[in-house]
Amino acid sequence: DVIQQASLEDMMSGNQSASALASYDETALCSNTFRILKSMVVGWVREITQYHNVYADNQVMHFYRWLRSPSSLLYDPALHRTLHNMMKKVFLQLVAEFKRLGSTVVYGNFNRIILCTKKRRIDDAIAYVEYITNSIHSREIFHSLSISFSRCWDFLLWMDPANYGGVKGKLPSSVLYGEENAKENKITQGEEDEDGSEEEAEDNAEEDDGDGEADEVEELIESSWNIMHYLPQTASCQKYFLMIVSAYIAAVYHSMKEELRRNAPGATPVK
Template identity: 25%
Template structure:
């Protein structure tokens, strides 16, 4: 059904940036706020006339200028209009003051000082580009080209070479000299193969800058020089993977008890809100995952029960898995047989690596959210399989 909706949007000429069961992000190619809202209004009216989409409640939530989109957990931009009710008033002109939105999940694992460096430098760079684009499209109503205008591109390259390059080289050098792996935030479930704050800072910066497709070569040269400063090869595997993409654990279609809004929650990547923010002792802090619509905390017992069921399913699959012959690849058809007819020893089809890695991830989640029942299950499996030895 969702795919058919996206196909219909594509058929009428809309460009879809991202879509899931809860929201769709479109590139309207219109700079004027009034034209953008009228364009969305026409699309919504068109979809209401279709039998397939007439029963869906679709509404306009917000409008952005200069949106830097990597994925639904990593994006930044300037929101020029927002309406929680989703009602479109055609009488309001483009006089709203823009709001800077910076939601870059890749940096939540980094020390606070590194996050501040990242936000200050990158928001300043994005703001400069946005101001230049606003001057360029001041009299324009629609945007026909997808790349940056020539004058704006020249300005960006000058800003990149004269200011941003020197700032990033200086900041990266300071982070490398003053911070180590032990400075990662211990309250967050740090990914298993975390490296160093300086390297993760470089990877996050380059990941954002690569969204400027017109400046790909400039960003590649910057990345090479930053990695050279850290004495690392630009082709190394550890320099190409971001922290937030190393580990993920998704709870699908979790329903909010207050507004019945449902969504997938990545327990490992999402930032959690602190209920008891006044407590300085980490032991007495409580963390909750909240609904992104009504901001009501999800029932933690429901999440814990899902994790326990998932863990027990993995254990059951591990116990009941097939045994195969390494030589002839036949599956064992008699349970008590140890050797195949060809004389080769039977071995399990899968190892316990998946179960072990899942236990490591769930241990960090359970420890942070004080899930006692889940912790007991994991401790039992660790003792049973001698994983702590």
């Protein structure tokens, strides 16, 4: 199909028809090309879902990179702008869906989303994220999205992608490596525990309850503050900035843990 075009002179004189498109309307003029690319991508997705075609999977993975890179032969500014606008619409719908299900979106882009689940325990947060992920995948518009865990935080102090800090959480092995590998690890650990003695386990538990907990928190704190480099190096300003922020993160984390212990089941005082 050939789209009827109208020049700027025709538009100013009013001679063009109402349905005519301006010759400089790049987004509308690339609609035919976009339709062809759409049918091609749909064919790739069909090959992936029905026949598990590895080559089609690679094409889908690199398609957007080819379309957005100025050095690529497939690059076209209008086509890239059209696709980017549609991706933005889908992304905004995804963010709205996360909010509708009760999450708080801390940060998000086309590659990753950081969520605040408002859960105090990692197990509860993982179960909640699995629930909302399954709920999102149940919608037709999000069928082709691949959402997976990357990392978790017990406490996160966030400013922007270049300035953040927090206490890293430990994801269960079933989430990181899959359920089968997790079962193998449990069996291996069980065999090792049988060889050990119960007295050594009790001694280690008592030692860990003391100073080991504070040391563990310090090791789990991760800080990445780009604004620190803009402070003067004299009088150890950068070092003290990092120490103060890390101490604040540790203090808030310990306060949260203490509150969680007080509100644990069975810990309610009886009057």
